[in-house]
Amino acid sequence: MNLQDYEKIKAKSLILFDKANIILTEEEKKDLEVADFGLNKIEDTGLxxxxxxxxxxxxxxxxxxxxxxxxxxxxxPKRDFDDGKEETFRCRYGTVYLYVEGEETKNRRMNPPQGDEEYYTAFNEIILQPGEQYTIYPNTLHWFKSGSEGAVVSEFSTRSTDDSDLFTDPRIKRILELK
Amino acid sequence: MNLQDYEKIKAKSLILFDKANIILTEEEKKDLEVADFGLNKIEDTGLxxxxxxxxxxxxxxxxxxxxxxxxxxxxxPKRDFDDGKEETFRCRYGTVYLYVEGEETKNRRMNPPQGDEEYYTAFNEIILQPGEQYTIYPNTLHWFKSGSEGAVVSEFSTRSTDDSDLFTDPRIKRILELK
Ligand SMILES: [Zn+2]
Ligand SMILES: [Zn+2]
Incomplete structure (x- = not known):
């Protein structure tokens, strides 16, 4: 991702945080992280x-x-110091379509990014509206997507070590490379 | 605390959460916990x-x-399963005056509840405005008080086990007894 794209995505994200009435310090805004997962299609696959x-x-x-x-x-997955990261997602704004391992939901509302279907296997659907939340225990496959308004989600978890996350798509690099 | 006081405090708290733009489910609102710490002066000492x-x-x-x-x-303090609860407080609305162990702040802004001064010993002042936060590691004495608008604070922590908290004031009972 080039710096110009980064700044554009950052600006859009700050508007979303504002819509969710999340108050951030100037330093937090400055340090906002954009993850394009190395796929180079940030508006489609990213966070x-x-x-x-x-x-x-x-x-x-x-x-x-x-x-x-x-x-x-x-x-x-399991790390040296624990059984793996545990995450609770709480929706604050918009709608979040969360998919986890388990029985596939019939007539689910969202699809994986077009062209990447082969890298998506978890199709048990959980829909989160503002105020709703869901806890994902270690070693459970999951992915999520927002609806038409975008979404803001609070994550409460054990220690975060991004480089230990296991992605189904082998092309994914978690650490952003600014070009 | 009687049920009428509980309902009154609950209503005031829900107004604060609303001012902070925190979206809650009906169930969360219904289950709102009022802690009077057994001191029977909830508007003065409580949470x-x-x-x-x-x-x-x-x-x-x-x-x-x-x-x-x-x-x-x-x-x-230390628990069977860890070194004690670790807490991060993030101010979302109002002003929080947090006092922790350490050098006493000169000309600090807030005093302990009147008449209870003997049960307060930590006077290192940290003032949190919306978007600001502070992490308290285990076994560190702390107390906090809001300013004139009241306050809303997000707490991110390790497992919460209220009955293991150690209060300086020996009269305190953490578990609410509804009369
Ligand atoms: Zn995850
Ligand atoms: Zn505490």
Missing amino acids: QLITYVNTDLVCAKELALLPYQTCPEHKH | QLITYVNTDLVCAKELALLPYQTCPEHKH
Whole structure:
């Protein structure tokens, strides 16, 4: 991703946080993270994050999803120090379509990003409206996508170590490379 | 606390959450917890809480403080399963005056509840405005109080086990007894 695209996505994300009435410090806004997962189609597959805190034990983040943007399928495997990251997602704005391992939901509302269907296997649908939340325990495949308004999601979790996440799509690189 | 007082405090707290633009489910509103710490002067010493999630590892709560209400001094000691609860407080609305162990702040802004001064020993002042936060590691004495508008605070922490909290004031009972 080039710097101009980064700034554009960042601006759109800050509008979403504002719609969700999330108050951020100037430093948090400046440090907003844009994850394009190395797929180079950020508005389609990507995620914007602000990390409030990430200690050895607890992490809290605020996530923004652009309209119909997908955070791609992954799981959090066992780490040296625990059984894997545990995450609770609480929707604050918009609608979040969360898909986890388990029985496939009939007539589900969202599809994986076009062309990437082969890298998506979890189709048990959980729909989160503002105020609703769901907890994902370690080692459970999941992905999520927002509806037409985009979405803002609070994440409460154990320690975050992005480089230990396992993505179904082998092309994915979690760490942003600014070109 | 009698049921009528409980309902009154609950209504005031829901107004604060609304001012902070926190969206809650009907069930969360119904289950709002009012802690009077057994001191029977809730508007002076007390805390209102909504627990979003509390697993073995991670807890997230939304706290409401009425104007000038104090959450009394306590610490989180070692537990069977960890070194004690770790808490991050993030201010969402109003102003929070947080006091922790350490050098006493000169000309600090708030005092302990009148008549209870002997049960307060931590006077290192941290002032949190919306968007600002502070992390309290285990076994550190702390108390906090809101300013004139009241306050709403997000708490991100390790597992919450209220009965293991150690209050400086020996009269305090953490579990609410509805009369
Ligand atoms: Zn995840
Ligand atoms: Zn505490």
